[in-house]
Amino acid sequence: MARITAGVATSHVPAIGAAIDLGKTAEPYWAPVLAGYAASRAWERAAKPDVVVLVFNDHATSLMLEVVPTFAIGCADRYKPADEGWGARPVPVVEGHPELAAHIAESLIIDEFDMTILNDMDVDHGLTVPLSLLFGEVDAWPVRVVPLMVNVTQYPPPSGDRCWRLGEALARAVASFPEDLNVQVWGTGGMSHQLQGPRAGLINSAFDRDFLDKLTADPEALRRITRLDYLREAGSEGIELIMWLIMRGALGRDVIERHRFYHVPASNTAVGHLVLEPA
Template identity: 70%
Template sequence: MAKITAGIATSHVPAIGAAFDQGRDQDEYWKPVFDGYEWAKEWIKDNTPDVVILCYNDHASAMMLDIVPTFALGFAEEFEPADEGWGRRDVPMVYNNTDLAGHIAEQLVIDNFDITIMNQMDVDHGLTVPLSLMFGRVSEWPCKVIPLAVNVTQFPTPSGERCWQLGAAIRDAVACFPEDLNVQIWGTGGMSHQLQGPRAGLINPDFDNEFLDKLIDGTDDLRKITRLDYLRESGSEGIELIMWLIMRAALGEKVEELHRFYHVPASNTAVGHVVLKPLD
């Protein structure tokens, strides 16, 4: 049977992708950021999954503002890196495991999630930057990837509780897939940041580190954080952290923290990263 063996959470800052692509990862400014991923890059060499379910948000690359699904599951055979205005990133094509994706979609509908199916979409930095951070420069990604896009840009956004329920439903779906697969689930985005308005550049390390602490054994509190709470405490883009809750719920009740990293700043964003192992 398929099994979720690990969960990874990471920021997906586009400037990190640009620094990576331009070979600036050893620059004085960027080196501390990339060094924070070295442990995970070594760990994943011995723990490479067959499939990653990758929770991210589209940044008006594949889903323009006329169509904004709450949860969208990638169903195509392959996904090309998106052109976000300065050309496509020079990273590999993303290939799907459509058998598992189809199974998850069916089980989610049975569990009363009206999931949107995306038969065609390009994937932007929200998905490709985490892959680069974990796998480095490669000619092809070493695993299949099922994109799960979450609306965190347009009202109404899903609640933390609803994202938690989705993660739990994904866990159940994977557990009843008959093929023997090593599956990881990644939650991306965040941490605290605001890109516009009078509070542009806002970063809240206290909020971020409390979130990281509670991601282990204080998840009841995290599920109760409202959209307004995120806005006040972590900036207008801090809502991306709800995607970490999908990852966390998919791991079950108890987890072990294998690695944690937090750094301020990268561009105008707080970078957070954790590797978790389910214990049940």
């Protein structure tokens, strides 16, 4: 049967994608950011996952604001990089796994999660930047991807606890898929940041580092962080961290931390990254 072998948490800062695409990764500003992922890229080459269930949010690219599902899953054969206003990123087309995606969708809906099924969409930096960070510049992505989208752009978003429980249901869905697959779950977005208003540019490193600590050692505490707590402590865009809880909920109670990275600044936020394996 399919099995979840690891979880990855990472920021998906769009400016990182631009730095990679424009050949700026050796510049003093960006070199420390990319260096923080070197160990994880080596780990991925050894881990050889077949499929990544990649949890991210659409930035009003494919879904816009007229239709905003709380949770959505991509069931297409492939996903083109989206044009976010300055042309599509020059990265490979993302190959899907429609059989696994359809199985997960069915299982989650039976588990009473009302999933929106997306049979056609382009994917923006929320999905492609994590792939670039973990796999580098390649001619084809070495994994197939099941996109799992979460609404963190328009009020009301789901709670962190709801996301955790979705992760638990995702683990049950993967475990019941009959094909032998090495599956990783990635939670993306975050960390603390705010893009507008009087607090634009907010970075709360103390909150970020505590979140990283608890994600490994005390994840139950993170389930109790409210939407208002995220707004106060992590800024209006810090709510993206609930997507990391889907990944963590899918791994079970105990985990082994294989790699951690935290860096300030990268554009107008911090970069956070963890690699976890079930204990």
